[in-house]
Amino acid sequence: MKEFWNDRYSTESYVYGKEPNRFFRKQIDSLKPGQLLLPGEGEGRNAVYAAKKGWEVTAFDYSEQAKKKALDFARAEGVSIQYEIRSADDWKENKATFDAAALIFVHLPKDIFKQLIEKILVSLKSGGKLIIEGYSVAQLGHDSGGPKDPDLLYDAKHLRSLLEPTEINLFEEIETDLDEGSYHRGKAMVIRAVVTIP
Structure with missing residues (x-):
């Protein structure tokens, strides 16, 4: 897979464009800048975008x-941004370091995704x-991007269970129109969530 992404x-050209993801932008604009973690940042x-808003970014x-x-x-x-070459399964932060984190179209096998969520929750203040x-798994059959393997797509019940230790501020599965470069374009089924660490 590393060769695929390279x-x-x-x-x-920037294959997903240079504009930030619209949902990310809306959420990050509502927060006071601090330390931000962006796994799978591409x-x-x-x-x-976040750095221009005053965030100290680790990606x-x-x-x-x-x-x-x-x-x-x-x-x-x-x-300036800090950017490391790491995979989701070899990254770890053992203390509460970050004020926010975002997973934007980060699709991984469910066991690795579960471990990543757990590590991110530990890393947040x-x-x-x-x-x-x-x-979402409901994206299958759409031609607007995303993996074709159900194991790599978000399942609402599974994702919500991973977020149980948090306060869930927003959780929705919706159809949206994507316009993010040549690979995220058209009507798509997505899951969005915003949670707060207690």
């Missing part, structure tokens, strides 16, 4: 091409927020 990000569209992805493009983008926009948007 190949996808090897183009000169080419940096959300990291750069990671396992694609070297993604990191290069994200750092190039940040430099061009006059901001009390009162910290986790923002999530990803393709």
